[in-house]
Amino acid sequence: MAEENSTLESISFDVLIVGAGPAGLSSAIQLAQLAKDHQRPLSIAVIEKSADIGGHILSGALFDPHALNELIPDWQQTDCPVITKTKQDDFYWLTNDHASITIPALFRPKNADNKNSYVISLSELCRWLAKQAEQLGVEIYPGFSAEKVLFEHQRSDIVTEDNADLPIYMSSVKGIITKAMGIDKQGEPKSTYQPSMMINARYTIFAEGSRGHLGKSLIKKLKLDKHSQPQHYALGIKEVWQVPKHHKAGHVIHTLGWPLSESQTTGGAFMYHMDDEHIAVGLITDLNYRTPYLSPFDEFQRLKHHPVFATALKDGKRIEYGARAITKGGLASLPKQSFQGGVLIGCDAGTLNMNKLKGCHTAMKSGMLAARAIYSELMKDHSHTEPCYQALFESSWLYEELHQARNTCANIQKFGQLTGAFATLIEQNLFNGNAKWQLNHSKADHQCLLPISEATPIHYPKPDNQLSFDKTSSLYLASINHPDDQPCHLVLHDALIPIQQHLTKFDEPSQRYCPAGVYEVIEENNQVRFQINAGNCLQCKACDIKDPSQNISWTPPESGSGPNYRKM
Known part of the structure; x- marks a missing residue:
């Protein structure tokens, strides 16, 4: 049939x-x-x-x-663009007073070694x-x-x-x-x-x-x-910079802690020194975060002001911006x-x-x-x-x-960043990843938001246009091609939910979890309405994952629409 x-x-x-x-x-x-x-x-x-x-x-x-x-x-022996081998591998715990604590190799999972890896686009x-x-x-x-x-x-x-x-x-x-x-x-x-x-x-x-x-x-x-088990995701936001003065090809940096730790959110950041004086810098925010006021985009912008990142990026030029969801639940969610x-x-x-x-x-x-x-x-x-x-x-x-x-994803989800990382360290370094137990992590990411009555607002600093920037200038660097005269590819199943339910309960979180400014709550003539700017879409899928009512479905726009990454 x-x-x-x-x-x-x-x-x-x-x-x-x-x-x-x-x-x-x-x-x-x-x-x-x-x-x-x-x-x-x-x-x-x-x-x-x-x-x-x-x-x-x-x-x-x-x-x-x-x-x-x-x-x-x-x-x-070919022209394969895998050329920049890792030469230095650093891991830091960042604090909110702009300090950093080096995490030595002894306190990292042994299979996280990057010495035989390459930094690539x-x-x-x-x-x-x-x-x-x-x-x-x-x-x-x-x-x-x-x-x-x-x-x-x-x-x-x-x-x-x-x-x-x-x-x-x-x-x-x-x-x-x-x-x-x-x-x-x-x-x-x-x-x-x-x-x-x-x-x-x-x-x-x-x-x-x-x-x-x-x-x-x-x-x-x-x-x-x-x-x-339910699948779990993170949102990765990334920029590519051209940095002639502070470039060290093959230098790899990973960080945990600030700024996500301030809102008890898990994730981490990276800075990879690529070839030809380019640096890739990014923040990965786990999408099981709880506070509805959190904005992964703004967390990333303030991350770059930490000296670990600012020292390398100063005097550089930002040349590309993008975002993408990451599927991270692991074997239990496969x-x-x-x-x-x-x-x-x-x-x-x-x-x-x-x-x-x-x-x-x-x-x-x-x-x-x-x-x-x-x-x-x-x-x-x-x-x-x-x-x-x-x-x-x-x-x-x-x-x-x-x-x-x-168990790595479940360790972090159940115990938090530090304790979860320690549990993973024990499991990998003492049990060689063959521990007999398996942890459950059965709460889907979209079910994790607290109502605003139980959350504290987050006030993000304005961008300085040197290290931190707004969404509009960032989207320009994604080279988005999206003809306006096409049906909206972001399907809102119930048009009443964003204003009648989510606005009062969660302050409509899509206006913050989207890293492209696709979703807005507009106030005009004492009326509030929900607006979708589909032409801004980076096709990251965060809305499809994080919407607390699963009210938004991403579908493909007209063929060829979307970002046009070159160095990502």
């Missing part, structure tokens, strides 16, 4: 990959390599919603080359990976948004005691439907109108990154999380990744290693495993079956890493 889409044009591939991040591109390369080795041609396509490959990619990024070594063993690496994939015959199509999953419902042979006399149907993924282009705010086609298209595939790999909207719908429809017709990989599923504070290599490995699982099915001439991903996953170093780190 296929869905009725007979009026749409269609195209078919053996394998379709949704998302040209490190996970999706690694799966494409691995598939193409396997096909070449076995001299069995495969049609492989990657679609990407950004106008250019890497345009929506944002990460710290401190890179572990483990997966890259496996995927492309000779990468160091993940945007640049993805552009390079895309070239490698194309050289192997992979077709890559930027500027195409996947709007929804295409299912086929087939009669199952499964019989249960309760339904022995009833037909049971299994949902099998058979591809996606792209988002139509050239539609105005009223939903009417413009002169540039291009209709949706079906992309059929024998197998589909979903690699959309954190809180992917298709991944979210798959998890819900197929109940992939029925044996998992949904079932394989299903009939496809696999969910990378941050779309949640493969970040919290101990190492790295997710690029784990995302790449998950993509490579998915490729192997799907190729095995294709070799048997199967279509739309469930790939044997789980067995490959559980026998891989990826599973071993995630198993060792399985």
